[in-house]
Amino acid sequence: MIIVLVEANADGLTLFSREALTFARALGDRAGHAVQAVVFDEPTDAIRQQLGEQGVALAHHPDDPRLSDYAGASWAAAAVDVVRSSAAEIVLASGTPRGNEILAHIAARLDVRMAANVVQVESTDPLVVTRQVVGGAALEDMRLDDPIAVLSVAGHACDPQAASVAMTTEVATVSPTLDERDLVTRVMQVEQTQAEDTSALTGARVVVGAGRGAGGAEGFTDLLELTELLGGALGVSRVVTSLGWRPHSEQVGQTGSRIAPDLYIPCGISGAIQHWAGCQSAKTILAINTDPEAPMVTRAHYAVIGDLHEVVPAINKELRSRRTG
Amino acid sequence: MTNVLVCIKRVPDVSGEVLLTEDGMSVDARHVGFTVSPHEECAVELATQVADATGGSATVLTLGPSDGVEQLRSALAVGCSSGVLVEADTDRFGPADVAAAIADVVRAREAAGDSVDLVLLGNDAADTGDFQVPVRLAYALDRPVLTNISSCEVDADRVIARGDGPDGTEIFEVPLPAVVAVLEGGVTPRYPSITGRMKAKKAPIDIQTPTVEPRGSGRVRLRVPPPRSGTVEVLGQGADAAPAVVDLLVKIGVVSA
Ligand SMILES: Cc1cc2nc3c(=O)[nH]c(=O)nc-3n(C[C@H](O)[C@H](O)[C@H](O)COP(=O)(O)OP(=O)(O)OC[C@H]3O[C@@H](n4cnc5c(N)ncnc54)[C@H](O)[C@@H]3O)c2cc1C
Numbered sequence: 001m002i003i004v005l006v007e008a009n010a011d012g013l014t015l016f017s018r019e020a021l022t023f024a025r026a027l028g029d030r031a032g033h034a035v036q037a038v039v040f041d042e043p044t045d046a047i048r049q050q051l052g053e054q055g056v057a058l059a060h061h062p063d064d065p066r067l068s069d070y071a072g073a074s075w076a077a078a079a080v081d082v083v084r085s086s087a088a089e090i091v092l093a094s095g096t097p098r099g100n101e102i103l104a105h106i107a108a109r110l111d112v113r114m115a116a117n118v119v120q121v122e123s124t125d126p127l128v129v130t131r132q133v134v135g136g137a138a139l140e141d142m143r144l145d146d147p148i149a150v151l152s153v154a155g156h157a158c159d160p161q162a163a164s165v166a167m168t169t170e171v172a173t174v175s176p177t178l179d180e181r182d183l184v185t186r187v188m189q190v191e192q193t194q195a196e197d198t199s200a201l202t203g204a205r206v207v208v209g210a211g212r213g214a215g216g217a218e219g220f221t222d223l224l225e226l227t228e229l230l231g232g233a234l235g236v237s238r239v240v241t242s243l244g245w246r247p248h249s250e251q252v253g254q255t256g257s258r259i260a261p262d263l264y265i266p267c268g269i270s271g272a273i274q275h276w277a278g279c280q281s282a283k284t285i286l287a288i289n290t291d292p293e294a295p296m297v298t299r300a301h302y303a304v305i306g307d308l309h310e311v312v313p314a315i316n317k318e319l320r321s322r323r324t325g
Numbered sequence: 326m327t328n329v330l331v332c333i334k335r336v337p338d339v340s341g342e343v344l345l346t347e348d349g350m351s352v353d354a355r356h357v358g359f360t361v362s363p364h365e366e367c368a369v370e371l372a373t374q375v376a377d378a379t380g381g382s383a384t385v386l387t388l389g390p391s392d393g394v395e396q397l398r399s400a401l402a403v404g405c406s407s408g409v410l411v412e413a414d415t416d417r418f419g420p421a422d423v424a425a426a427i428a429d430v431v432r433a434r435e436a437a438g439d440s441v442d443l444v445l446l447g448n449d450a451a452d453t454g455d456f457q458v459p460v461r462l463a464y465a466l467d468r469p470v471l472t473n474i475s476s477c478e479v480d481a482d483r484v485i486a487r488g489d490g491p492d493g494t495e496i497f498e499v500p501l502p503a504v505v506a507v508l509e510g511g512v513t514p515r516y517p518s519i520t521g522r523m524k525a526k527k528a529p530i531d532i533q534t535p536t537v538e539p540r541g542s543g544r545v546r547l548r549v550p551p552p553r554s555g556t557v558e559v560l561g562q563g564a565d566a567a568p569a570v571v572d573l574l575v576k577i578g579v580v581s582a
């Protein structure tokens with residue numbers, strides 16, 4: 001049995017959770033395990049439908065008002081109950097902030113190893129998984145040979161795909177055993193902070209990137225105009241946030257956001273591995289850089305060699321003129 | 326008076342290609358310098374802020390080779406007042422082993438009458454990225470733990486922390502003693518002053534040997550992923566390339582013709 005912990009939002013299961021379910025099904029097919037889910041959110045029809053499409057016949061829904069405010073410890077306690085009662089061999093979630101946190105709690109409670117950010121399964125007996133290390137610049141093959149294997153799936157390690165046979169998902173409500181101590185870390189309050197919202201960046205189809213080459217906080221006018229003309233989002237390098245030119249919420253990379261747009265246009269970004277870590281899932285990369293030897297240029301699909309302060313305004317002008325045509 | 330322990334990890338400062346040692350078991354760091362994760366630099370900054378605000382202390386700890394003193398001194402130069410080096414071969418230590426060794430240090434200090442009220446760590450180490458040491462440490466010490474935290478402050482016997490959640494900024498209030506794992510972005514690490522550097526040279530560093538018998542990380546081998554195949558197509562030089570760029574935008578469908 002493989003247990004997948006899924007996350008949902010107003011539209012149903014998140015993209016990352018659907019990826020994790022697809023990953024789990026492929027692993028289950030190889031290892032001869034069925035896949036069940038744990039849903040903390042209210043299991044709406046939309047969620048049940050999506051779970052069914054992923055071939056999940058049974059979803060466990062821990063039902064306790066004390067779980068409505070998230071706490072890594074209490075959600076993990078509820079998940080461990082399900083893992084024990086269903087005699088699961090593998091526990092898996094997407095490698096999101098909450099996914100990695102809950103899994104670490106589960107691994108600590110079960111006293112077993114955990115592999116974070118897995119991209120592939122090397123072998124199933126013994127279970128050896130391949131995971132991203134050094135921000136994705138290197139891969140580690142890691143053996144998970146404890147009685148229960150705990151792993152998180154790296155974002156975009158696979159595309160979500162429907163199962164060949166859809167299921168009607170049954171929801172089993174469970175009453176978890178919760179300890180008061182697991183509730184002290186619950187979220188006390190949530191503040192809406194629009195400026196810090198990174199979902200616009202991580203979900204954008206087009207991202208315009210800006211690095212040290214922007215030259216200063218005042219060097220973003222043309223880049224922001226290009227972003228707007230393309231209906232995209234601005235993403236920046238760590239140099240840009242460290243120098244205070246732009247907020248950290250816009251940072252792409254190992255210690256920022258991971259993006260997977262159709263098009264990424266990094267301007268004046270050298271392409272250090274920690275930045276590449278965050279943008280390597282882009283379908284097409286068009287680099288604009290004065291240095292033809294910059295790693296970002298040599299790794300890109302397309303490049304323009306030149307000063308971004310000349311190239312970007314010229315692109316904006318061309319876009320505007322074709323638009324008014 | 327909050328006594329903070331902040332944990333940092335010495336890691337190779339690679340920015341270009343990652344090279345591996347011949348046995349494929351570690352990153353070859355012979356030609357690069359060393360650093361710590363930006364998350365940990367922010368944890369050090371928060372440790373200093375909490376110590377200053379409460380009249381307490383900030384101690385910096387690393388588990389690793391003796392050269393880790395370099396990273397300890399960097400933290401001592403920006404406000405930590407003492408260091409602990411737990412000398413060990415990190416390749417033999419998995420995240421549970423590191424957590425057990427740090428827990429031993431905390432217990433020994435508390436047994437000697439030095440409370441450790443708040444342990445700050447990075448959310449994930451820059452090299453192994455296990456996302457576990459803070460949580461496992463919390464279990465080893467039976468203390469509450471928060472991860473993905475951008476900023477925190479201490480109010481009497483509680484730590485008030487903020488972090489970005491799926492629906493906005495989440496605020497937590499947890500009784501001390503506690504463990505908090507920090508992400509880059511909520512605070513700006515300070516630069517060392519000249520007096521800071523002078524102090525760092527003289528600050529005491531307690532060197533210890535861990536007593537835990539490591540179980541290891543389960544690593545079979547490291548590999549470097551193959552580079553993206555295919556070569557780059559240069560659309561042109563300077564402003565003259567603009568029409569070719571817009572043609573490409575149309576071709577891949579992000580701009581309508
Ligand atoms: C553990 C760790 C985590 C990290 N996490 C991140 C992260 O999340 N994100 C991140 O970005 N970095 C991260 N870094 C930092 C990373 O190593 C690099 O230092 C950083 O990405 C470099 O930013 P940059 O490309 O803007 O600057 P530089 O490396 O200085 O490159 C500037 C580029 O701009 C070009 N250029 C200059 N002027 C112009 C111009 N007028 N027009 C066009 N091109 C021009 C130059 O040719 C050069 O290629 C991390 C580092 C570590 C150690």
Ligand SMILES: Nc1ncnc2c1ncn2[C@@H]1O[C@H](COP(=O)(O)O)[C@@H](O)[C@H]1O
Pocket residue numbers: 332333334335362364365386387388389415420423445446447448449450451453454455456457458459
């Ligand atoms: N060898 C180490 N010495 C000190 N702290 C460490 C060590 N390894 C990990 N940590 C701390 O634990 C955090 C998370 O690490 P990890 O769980 O390995 O991703 C890091 O950011 C550090 O703050």
